[in-house]
Amino acid sequence: MAAARTAADGDVVRWIDANAVRPARIDAEGPVDDLGALRRIVGGAKVVGLGEPSHGAHEQVTVRHRVIRYLVERMGFRTVAWEESWGSGVAVDRYVVSGEGDAREVVSRMGFQWRGEAMLGLVRWMREFNRGRPAHDRVRFVGADVMELRAIPFDEVTRYVRDVAPGRLAELRRHLDPIAYRGTPEDHFRWYFGQSEEARKGFAEDARAVVALVTSLPEGPSRIGREDAVRHARSILGFYESYVERLEDVAAPVRDRHIARILTEWQGRTGHRVAYGAANVHTTASPRVTWRFPPDPVPKEDKTMAGGHLRAHYGRSYVSIGTVSHAGRILGGWENGPPSVFTVPPPGPALVDHTLGQARHRDYLLDLRAKAPEPVRRWLRGPATMRIIGTAYDVARDADYTMRVPSWSAGFDAVLHLAATTPTRLLPR
Structure with a gap:
């Protein structure tokens, strides 16, 4: 042999x-x-x-940055997705599209494995590529993962409900307050993993209720678009569902179902060709x-x-x-x-x-x-x-x-x- x-x-x-x-x-x-x-x-x-x-x-x-450059510059790709939390990705996207803020600060708030010079180089290149381009031709950044949380999804879900359905804000608070973001990813992890298994299951139920509430609302007068509000809510749900699941017991881990849904929804929404960077697995x-x-x-x-x-x-x-x-x-x-x-x-x-x-x-x-x-x-x-x-x-x-x-x-x-x-x-x- x-x-x-x-x-x-x-x-x-x-x-x-x-x-x-x-x-x-x-x-x-x-x-x-x-x-x-x-x-x-x-x-x-x-x-x-x-x-x-x-x-x-x-x-x-x-x-991968080099490959992405080829896909963007020569083949018309217009979204870079990454193994990074949705909320953190929103902050990166807003920087590369508008130039507001500081690249180093944005990257320093990403997941710990990405807070390096190479990632900073990719983010800065995206910003320079976008400079002077019309909005429809700018490269976008998507955090295509749910394993960490950030404040943005919580803040903007709340803003959307307040704007379009203020009478349901108390209902939102009943479900969002128990699972609220605890200040930093590290603080949130410490709080979450200090809770009982039963409490964690309850958090997932609260997160499902938030998604149900937001998806039931129509488009309304808000600076937060309905699609963004729904995606914010689903990113919160993804975190709480992923950490109550036993991987040994499932054929299709919920984390990766959320990742695939983020990517397919975004690609369908924008029509962009997407380059998705993550672990081989x-x-x-x-x-x-x-x-x-x-x-x-x-x-x-x-x-x-x-x-x-x-x-x-x-x-x-x-x-x-x-x-x-x-x-x-x-x-x-x-x-x-x-x-x-x-x-x-x-x-x-x-x-x-x-x-x-x-x-x-x-x-x-x-x-x-x-x-x-x-x-x-x-x-x-x-x-x-x-x-x-x-x-x-x-x-x-x-x-x-x-x-x-x-x-x-x-x-x-x-x-x-x-x-x-x-x-x-x-x-x-």
């Missing part, structure tokens, strides 16, 4: 060498003509998922994903994640481009206080990361739908296990940080391979 695998790996590596496209650079600067292969890979897709294998690496943001188009994040001893098996919902909704108009890092350093461990730098070793031979790392080029883009001989097609059709690291990492358990899809080519249409990464360069506090 080992000899057969070695022979197959040789065929695969030769195929990669023949088809991989080497970018001129993996930062976001300079002309982007080196990424012309994206035109063939992306085609007419409405949404493109741009995955990453871990949070906390500088180059994993800069290379969220962006893969596979209908089933299994992953493990130590120290959690229980793997999450055969789940439908956001990318699976997007492929079901859009078909081939959803394209998934994964990213694999061979080795390097990342910044992680925020759950335990200030983050630390971790060294990630080269992947073991059981991972597709290992095979990809045997190619001639260190950094490259590979179309997994390129013409291939039968041994390679078998490899592409077969299951794939790849490394996936969240915000926590223990090098002693590196082999346990994995995600698995039943078919490599059904899970990803293309892959970006990075030879090495450096830690996220945090903005000074």
Whole structure:
């Protein structure tokens, strides 16, 4: 079996060498003509998922920024969506559209894993791209996640109800006050996880009542549009539903159903082509994903994640481009206080990361739908296990940080391979 695998790996590596496209650079600067292969890979897709294998690496943001530049500048994409809370995304969007405020301040209020120089570069580039453009042609930013809350959704839901249905404001308060935002994401987490399991279930019911109330209201005279008010309410619900759910018990995690709904609603509302950046486990188009994040001893098996919902909704108009890092350093461990730098070793031979790392080029883009001989097609059709690291990492358990899809080519249409990464360069506090 080992000899057969070695022979197959040789065929695969030769195929990669023949088809991989080497970018001129993996930062976001300079002309982007080196990424012309994206035109063939992306085609007419409405949404493109741009995955990453871990949070906390500088180059994993800069290379996606470079890809986003190509999609925006050369292919007409006009929304950048991100694995970031909806409310925080609203603040970023208002900055890149209007220029009001300060880019560094906006980025410093994003989720902890994004508060770095690379993200600041992306936000500043979006603002510069928009400068002087008509409103209909500006690039927008969407926080396509629900795992953190911000004040904006609470404030603007309240404003909308006060404006269009003041007689129902007391009803809103009965449900919104018990789940009100506690000042900062960290404060809110501390408050929430200090509550009993029964209380948390009650919070989810209150959040559902808020959604029901807001969706029952007509469009009215308010500076808050009805679609925005409904989306604000649903983002609050997404937080409370996600944290009462046991992932082991469900086939389609509610968090990723919310992510997919945010993206499909936004794309339908604006007509924009959307570039969506998140972890590979969220962006893969596979209908089933299994992953493990130590120290959690229980793997999450055969789940439908956001990318699976997007492929079901859009078909081939959803394209998934994964990213694999061979080795390097990342910044992680925020759950335990200030983050630390971790060294990630080269992947073991059981991972597709290992095979990809045997190619001639260190950094490259590979179309997994390129013409291939039968041994390679078998490899592409077969299951794939790849490394996936969240915000926590223990090098002693590196082999346990994995995600698995039943078919490599059904899970990803293309892959970006990075030879090495450096830690996220945090903005000074």
